[in-house]
Structure formats: C-alpha cells, structure tokens
Amino acid sequence: MTTSIGWNLENSYTTLPDTFFTRYKPTPVRSPQLVIFNESLASTLGLNAQVLQSEEGISVGAGNSIPEGAEPLAQAYAGHQFGHLNKLGDGRALLLGEQITPTGERFDIQLKGSGRTPYSRGGDGRASLGPMLREYIISEAMYALGIPTTRSLAVVSTGESVVRETALPGAVLTRVAASHIRVGTFQYAAHLGTVEDLKALADYTLKRHYPEILDDENRYLSLLKEVMKRQASLIAKWQLVGFIHGVMNTDNMTISGETIDYGPCAFMDTYDPATVFSSIDREGRYAYGNQPPIAAWNLARFAETLLPLLHENQEQAVEIAQSTIEEFPNLYYANWLPGMKAKLGLFTEEDEDKALIDDLLNLMQKHKADYTNTFLALTFDTVKETVFSGVPEFMDWYKRWQARLGKQEESKESAHELMKNHNPAVIPRNHRVEEALEAAINGDFTVMHRLLDVLSKPFAHVPDQTEYCKLPVDSNRPYRTYCGT
Numbered sequence: 335m336t337t338s339i340g341w342n343l344e345n346s347y348t349t350l351p352d353t354f355f356t357r358y359k360p361t362p363v364r365s366p367q368l369v370i371f372n373e374s375l376a377s378t379l380g381l382n383a384q385v386l387q388s389e390e391g392i393s394v395g396a397g398n399s400i401p402e403g404a405e406p407l408a409q410a411y412a413g414h415q416f417g418h419l420n421k422l423g424d425g426r427a428l429l430l431g432e433q434i435t436p437t438g439e440r441f442d443i444q445l446k447g448s449g450r451t452p453y454s455r456g457g458d459g460r461a462s463l464g465p466m467l468r469e470y471i472i473s474e475a476m477y478a479l480g481i482p483t484t485r486s487l488a489v490v491s492t493g494e495s496v497v498r499e500t501a502l503p504g505a506v507l508t509r510v511a512a513s514h515i516r517v518g519t520f521q522y523a524a525h526l527g528t529v530e531d532l533k534a535l536a537d538y539t540l541k542r543h544y545p546e547i548l549d550d551e552n553r554y555l556s557l558l559k560e561v562m563k564r565q566a567s568l569i570a571k572w573q574l575v576g577f578i579h580g581v582m583n584t585d586n587m588t589i590s591g592e593t594i595d596y597g598p599c600a601f602m603d604t605y606d607p608a609t610v611f612s613s614i615d616r617e618g619r620y621a622y623g624n625q626p627p628i629a630a631w632n633l634a635r636f637a638e639t640l641l642p643l644l645h646e647n648q649e650q651a652v653e654i655a656q657s658t659i660e661e662f663p664n665l666y667y668a669n670w671l672p673g674m675k676a677k678l679g680l681f682t683e684e685d686e687d688k689a690l691i692d693d694l695l696n697l698m699q700k701h702k703a704d705y706t707n708t709f710l711a712l713t714f715d716t717v718k719e720t721v722f723s724g725v726p727e728f729m730d731w732y733k734r735w736q737a738r739l740g741k742q743e744e745s746k747e748s749a750h751e752l753m754k755n756h757n758p759a760v761i762p763r764n765h766r767v768e769e770a771l772e773a774a775i776n777g778d779f780t781v782m783h784r785l786l787d788v789l790s791k792p793f794a795h796v797p798d799q800t801e802y803c804k805l806p807v808d809s810n811r812p813y814r815t816y817c818g819t
C-alpha cells in the first residue's frame with residue numbers, strides 16, 4: 335500500500351537470521367529543518383517531493399517519525415579497519431526499509447546520524463552537518479560521473495549540537511542504496527555466526543543482487559566472481575576520475591558494487607599515485623595508487639568468508655578461492671585500459687597503448703600536472719595553457735599520441751567526442767567543496783546549490799563550468815580530510 339508520500343516499503347532484511355540485525359528506533363531530535371533535498375531522486379523512488387519536504391516528510395528524515403510500512407533496524411557487520419578485524423555494525427545509522435520503486439527496483443532507505451544503537455560502542459550515534467552535506471555533494475557528483483554509488487535524498491539539521499573537537503551543528507542524512515550489504519557483513523557471518531547464517535546471507539544476497547546466477551552449479555563461487563567483476567569495474571572508474579575513497583576498510587566495501595561511506599574521500603588534483611588526503615591514513619594504505627591492490631585484499635577477505643560454501647573439502651575450497659582471487663588484477667586492467675584509451679580518444683587497440691598511457695602518467699607525475707585538467711587540455715587542444723607548455727619530452731609524447739590517433743580510421747572529430755564523454759570538465763574539487771560547506775554552515779546555501787548544479791553535468795563542457803576547473807591557490811594545500819565525523 336502506498337501512502338501520500340509514496341512510501342512502498344518492504345523489509346526483506348528482517349527475513350535473515352536475527353544475528354544480522356537489531357530492531358531499533360531512531361532517537362528523535364529537537365528541531366528538525368530541511369537543509370537540502372534531492373527532487374529527482376525522490377521522483378525515481380516514486381516519492382512525492384512536495385509532501386516529503388513538508389513537516390510530515392522532514393519528520394521522517396529527522397527520525398522523529400517512522401514511515402508507514404517501515405521496520406527500522408540496525409545492521410550488524412564486522413570489518414577490517416586499517417587491517418584489523420573488528421566487530422562493528424550500524425552505530426549511527428538505521429535502515430528504515432526497502433523502497434520498491436514504480437519500476438520495481440528495491441532501494442534501502444537509511445538514516446545516517448539517527449542516534450545511538452546497540453552497535454554504537456563509545457560513539458554518540460550522531461553526525462554533524464558539514465560531513466553529511468559533504469557526502470551529499472560527493473555522492474551526487476559520483477552519480478553524475480556515471481560511477482555506481484549510494485545516493486543522498488535529504489539532509490535534515492537537528493537543532494542539536496554534536497561534540498567533536500568543538501560543538502558542531504547536528505544533521506541526519508537520508509541515504510539510498512542498492513543495499514548496505516558489505517564485505518564486512520559476510521565477515522560478521524563467518525566469524526560470529528553459524529554456517530547456516532552464512533548460507534542464509536549468501537542466498538539473500540544472490541537473490542537481491544545476482545538473481546541470474548542463482549541456478550549456477552556452484553552459485554557461491556559465481557557470487558565471488560560477480561562481486562569481483564563489479565568491484566573491478568568500480569575501482570577502475572575511481573582511478574579514471576582520480577577519486578580517492580580514503581577508508582577502504584572491508585566494512586566500507588559493498589557487495590552490490592556501489593561506492594559507500596563518503597568519509598575522508600577526495601578527488602586528486604596533481605597526479606601522484608601516493609596521494610593521500612585522510613589525516614588518519616599515515617602509512618598511505620589507501621593512497622590513490624593502492625586502491626586496486628587494496629580492493630583485491632578486501633576481496634580475498636570476502637573469499638575467505640565463503641570458504642565453507644565453496645567446497646566441502648577445506649583445502650579444495652582454499653584452492654578455488656585463491657585461484658579466483660588471483661584473477662582480480664586482470665579483471666581490473668580489463669576495465670581500466672579501455673577507460674584510459676577512451677580518455678585519449680582511442681577506439682582501436684595497439685600494442686603501444688599501455689606504454690603511451692604509462693608515459694603520459696609518468697610525465698604528469700614528474701611535472702606535477704593536474705590530472706583532470708591534463709585530460710581536458712588534450713581534449714580541447716589547450717596544452718599551451720598547462721605546465722606542459724614548451725616541455726620537449728611532453729611534445730615528444732604528444733607527437734606519438736597524434737601519430738597513434740592517425741592510425742585509426744575514426745575521424746579526429748569522433749576521437750574528440752569520445753574524449754569529451756570520458757573526461758569530465760568538473761569534479762568536486764576540494765577547495766570548491768569546502769567553500770560550499772562553509773557557506774552552508776553559515777546559512778547560505780546558494781554556493782552549494784550552484785556547485786551541485788555544475789557537478790550534475792560533468793561532461794557538458796559548457797562555459798559556465800570554466801570557473802570550476804580552476805585549481806586551488808597554493809595556500810589551500812595540502813588538503814586534509816578527517817574521519818569519525
């Protein structure tokens with residue numbers, strides 16, 4: 335039954351064994367106010383944007399009332415955080431239910447920052463306004479870039495303070511996801527549940543995300559392979575736009591293949607594989623260049639959880655898991671290479687392509703070139719305006735690239751179009767995001783709305799984006815991001 339807001343909620347997660355969740359209600363807040371709202375997402379979900387933005391809808395977004403049909407719960411999960419396995423769970427989030435859209439899709443509706451739960455450990459269960467708006471901006475930017483991601487429906491300020499280093503305004507984010515099942519959910523099952531629990535989770539996941547392989551001979555092995563495929567594609571997309579997640583713990587890696595948990599993430603400006611923004615990632619475990627091997631490491635942890643389901647003989651199960659996981663680098667490369675070729679306008683395949691790409695990246699690193707703007711300059715033939723202007727070794731590379739373009743039948747115009755569609759004009763540059771957040775926290779939302787508008791069409795290449803392509807002035811560097819927000 336749908337309501338005036340359009341809620342059409344199911345609660346299939348509650349069919350899992352109860353070790354996987356705890357039914358729990360959000361803690362009401364004092365004075366909820368809608369801060370930002372995603373009309374187009376609301377409409378995709380089959381929700382009435384007008385009613386959702388009224389007192390009735392805001393009350394749900396604040397956790398002050400529960401929508402009809404919702405059976406709120408906190409999900410249990412575990413996770414390797416910076417390499418150490420911990421028992422975790424939704425410490426400041428609650429799943430309200432799964433919205434079935436008019437086209438029959440199923441999306442988790444989750445409140446983030448909705449108060450303490452049995453999994454809160456020492457935390458206050460709350461979130462502050464800045465980081466929730468930051469998640470809103472970056473997740474929507476990722477969506478517009480064509481990168482699988484959780485999305486943001488609304489941010490509601492609470493009228494209460496949260497205490498971090500200082501007192502900050504509190505907020506609740508409504509997050510929308512294909513699901514919130516994580517590698518860490520499987521680790522929870524494997525380490526803290528029974529084999530039956532694990533099997534129930536795997537079967538639930540298969541039905542929800544991979545129904546086409548349900549009848550495979552070894553469906554759990556197929557599950558591992560499909561998750562690897564989606565992650566290989568996802569991480570390649572991150573690398574191609576210079577996105578650095580910042581905290582690729584196994585609890586922050588989804589089984590659906592969506593990007594999740596926008597904590598200390600940020601986009602790289604100057605190309606350098608060692609780029610790290612997160613203040614707590616002191617050893618660079620989650621540096622830009624480490625993201626593909628870390629994804630493989632996380633997937634190996636996922637494979638371990640599946641061992642009892644892969645084969646009844648433990649040794650053979652290990653062998654199957656290992657030989658499958660070893661394929662990840664190839665899978666990743668098979669996604670990354672075509673993506674990089676498209677960024678350079680290449681339709682065909684030549685042996686020299688890998689070297690051509692690697693040499694460009696090395697030159698970018700050596701000359702401290704901006705990653706996004708270098709590809710833009712190649713697309714629009716404006717290299718003269720970059721650090722590469724008059725650099726002989728770059729001009730050698732440029733000639734090689736032109737010669738390579740000349741080898742394909744496709745016209746220069748087609749190559750230009752291909753490049754336009756694969757090289758974003760705008761990414762959420764750190765100084766722009768900060769500027770929008772600062773204004774918003776001081777009550778001026780115009781800067782953020784304008785930024786969101788520009789970020790929603792990254793491949794439009796229109797003049798009003800030019801301002802957003804500019805680099806930060808040096809005093810804004812080095813940029814630092816913070817966790818536990």
Ligand code: AMP
Nearest residue numbers: 422423424425426454457458459460595
């Ligand atoms: P995250 O760094 O957001 O991926 O969170 C890691 C774990 O810490 C998850 O189990 C969160 O639910 C939990 N957590 C983060 N912040 C808080 C908080 N303020 N209160 C309670 N739990 C939290």
Ligand code: MG
Nearest residue numbers: 585586594595
């Ligand atoms: Mg997390």
